[in-house]
Amino acid sequence: MPEPTPEPTPAPRAENPFAYSPAPQSASVAALAPSYGLFIDGEFRPAADGRVFKTVAPASEEALSEVAEAGQEDVAAAVAAARAAFPAWSALPGAERAKYLFRIARLIQERSRELAVLESLDNGKPIRESRDVDLPLVAAHFFYYAGWADKLEHAGFGPRPRPLGVAGQVIPWNFPLLMLAWKVAPALACGNTVVLKPAETTPLTALRFAEICVQAGLPRGVVNILTGDGAAGAALVAHPGVDKVAFTGSTAVGREIARTVAGSRKRLTLELGGKAANIVFEDAPVDQAVEGIVDGIFFNQGHVCCAGSRLLVQESVAEEVVAALKERMRTLRVGDPLDKNTDIGAVNSAAQLARISELAAAGEAEGAERWSPPCELPETGWWFAPTLFTHVSQAHRIAREEIFGPVLSVLTFRTPEEAVAKANNTPYGLSAGIWTEKGSRILWMADRLRAGVVWANTFNKFDPTSPFGGYQESGYGREGGRHGLEAYLNA
Template sequence: MTFEYAPAPESARVDIAPSYGLFIDGEFREASDGTAFPTVSPASEEVLADVARAGAEDVDAAVRAARAAFGPWSALPGTERAKYLFRIARLVQERSRELAVLETMDNGKPIRESRDTDLPQVAAHFFYYAGWADKLRHAGFGPDPRPVGVAGQVIPWNFPLLMLAWKVAPALAAGNTVVLKPAETTPLSALFFADICRQAQLPPGVVNIVTGDGRTGAELVAHPGIDKVAFTGSTEVGREIARTVAGTGKRLTLELGGKAANIVFDDAPLDQAVEGIVNGIFFNQGHVCCAGSRLLVQESVQEELLDALKRRMSTLRVGDPLDKNTDVGAINSAEQLARIRALAEAGEAEGAERWAPECELPSSGYWFAPTLFTGVTQAHRIAREEIFGPVLSVLTFRTPEEAVAKANNSPYGLSAGIWTEKGSRILWAASRLRAGVVWANTFNRFDPASPFGGYKESGYGREGGRHGLEAYLAGPDDRPGERHGEEEDGRAS
């Protein structure tokens, strides 16, 4: 029996201005050349606001503001920096309902995920790193660690505010200043965060936000006044950034794509595994770098598991992201929807069997029904390439050794999942999987105290936990800002 759900729209409202400027040196300003671009709601294709597009002159102004603020900010005792981070965390909590609605409108993800996952994690990261601000000498990176300088940070569109928190919180706790470039399709929550920084009375120039497309990000990465680059996004762009910073002395951390294997052994609790599989690939419409997009299931339980999985997929509700009943929201952009469709069509053309539950999609916006492919081999594109959408490829295995070999047969190495009742099997498989994060009998679980990052084409460096501080700290022999001939007043010469 199928139950029908009456709409349960989110009652909170958010005031979005017709246009937004760049946030530089504590103030909003228009782009130097006056150009702007629209940000669109993926669920309705409605223009939400016009946002300034930063050019080279604007990026330079933001970096100079961050350089000027670096001296005073880094000189503050850790306990004082912690106070600002605590204020930001509390303001995020106070404004969490507003921010959740904004994130859902701009990104397309269900309001339940924005409200119950993203925003609590954002606040938790600022609380966590506030606790580290006065304990840096105990982080394990030397007896007298110093901040690196000005951090240029480029974040993606799948978790706009959460990725901001992952990068900004450890940078500020360590005494660095920041120039952040949000994704072109989801700039609004970063601009609202700028207002939170002003509410928290963060000194001007400590956090600067420049909006724009890939050209803006390239200007920021290449700017000679940047000491450390942090990027989360596609492997292709990550390669370009690595080439740009090579030989410059800039520090670099990259968190890139993934093609995670979710391994189900024959002794796994299948009902629990089905929930983990659904969460692993359909959470946030599959717009997750560590999504469990490859399901490896032991042959003896394949039929039983797939029957249960199809029943569960048939209950997923696709539609208005602001409806609290919605499980799968809108695809973030027309460009991403086209890529998902192209790869799904390639899967069919290469002989895999496609299945999706009956699903009536809205007439406007960008939508893709939850989709399952069986009969997939390791040669299929859908088993090799990151789809970044709600598409699951199913492969089978007979032995644990075969499962690990297939899981590791990927250019990526960001995450993996293991489903079994045997603790010894969990430890055996986890020690052999080439993935930065391995979940056991769960998936997509995060904690600010736990590091996250990958191997191979999934990037390098870690974010979160004590490890997330390392890239923002210099040793006692490194003088902060030394590459730029920093003057006593904090300006670059």
């Protein structure tokens, strides 16, 4: 009989059969000029004293462009332009203002790819987040508030609501274009004019938005954009010609702004820091909860004020949840923000990386157990691997202070009452998440949690129709939804 044919030797199994090949998005769609001026009274101009600074790509540390740095004289010019434009803009029928907002929204949609690439270049966030989350929400906010522009008398803030005047708005670097939309859209819908100061490290999409305002035919002076550092923002806040101040950023800067406007006629809203609790009960679907945990803390490198940076897990399932979470974290891809397969991009600045590193080191020094998945970080740029701390107590700094990075602290609880007590043991009060199959428990918890937003069996979900804001050291006032109009109206 013939010898049987031997079985072929199986090929060695790939270490990761689901490895992704690089899928970079070309940066060429976001053509950058070598320099940009301030946008005042409908045109770009250099700073009065000629000062400039460079904006840098966090992923490569390369300078992207040179940007004008606003000073006191520029702030005064921008406020004067906004004041001059206010009578005609506020006198327009709401339906006419709405046309401009609709036009801006459509242009944002048409230029969304360009804007998403620019956001990822300047900020360091993954392109899939800029493209699939930020830009759709930016356009949606302008569409939403365009719809309110001719219905303000039905918003519940008086029968004849009037705009305040000039709004001075200062926004952070974590969601540059989205924070712009949160503030500019309701202000314009209500008939106010705007002077906006974007963050020093992420000015480019705000300047591209200025181009969109010109393209949309927005009247001169209605929107003015001043690039620069904190001194420019402080000058804008303190300027006597500003009627309304809106700030998103750190609690420390928020306190300074509150002191500056105290005793003045200026209206103020503050959206500040957070230390949100993501609470997982023993009856929660573990796989679904793990996805929500990952989205809650590692989205945008943890550069999210409402990030679920404290994970509270019921003691009976803590080991199971942490094991599943570690398995999921092993699949996260850290690297080039313009690669469509990247989950975690670059930290926005060297200063922020130093802050994250310092607090992570403090967690280890205080006895918490640190774990990160095997992760090869790029050699250039500012990077931090996704990090998990267990054996954390409420006394640890990593459980009390806002890290604003991809660092998660795990604590346990036994009863719903204990979960509420631990979740509320913070000076912040911006957001919280609850994971359970019991609707009655969700309602019971939500009623007791001191947080402006409570998510149930999800996390980090936003909609322009829904208000957002906090309590305590997380600030006051609401942005988004019908509530977001109130800050820009006099009843």
